[in-house]
Amino acid sequence: MKIILGSDHAGLDLKEKIFQHLRENGFSIEDIGTYTPESVDYPLYAQKVARSVAEGNADRGILICGSGLGMCIAANRIPGVRAVPVSDPYAAKMSRRHNDSNVLCLGARFLGQDMAMEIVDTWLNESFEGGRHQRRVAMMDQLPRFENSSNPDTSER
């Protein structure tokens, strides 16, 4: 699996730690920066990572900023990207199982290193369940068409 990694200045230290962790675990990694603590604008990094995942140059992306939120908003502007802001392993797991998330966004200013690694490992190891979730994920690529539709089967969870 090829992982593309990016951060702004606030996420730099955690990005370096995640890079080491992934390398130790045998992943193929591309690190698109930032590489220095100088202040930079997160949308530039989010866009690079998101485009790479959307175009199939990487299997998954990981973005780190102060809160994980700005990166997530920016990444989700790229069609085909399902970026999730995650702060616990349960959300990491469910975002893979039900939403087929392909970009993980982390907040370096409130996540400890151990929790961040647990989230990353959980997110990388979980699979998409498909089935009814596949239909729903496909609908997200066509959202304007579904503005007035309702769910035909109310027994589904």
Ligand code: RB5
């Ligand atoms: C930078 O101060 C901060 O705004 C950025 O890292 C991120 O948290 C934005 O959502």
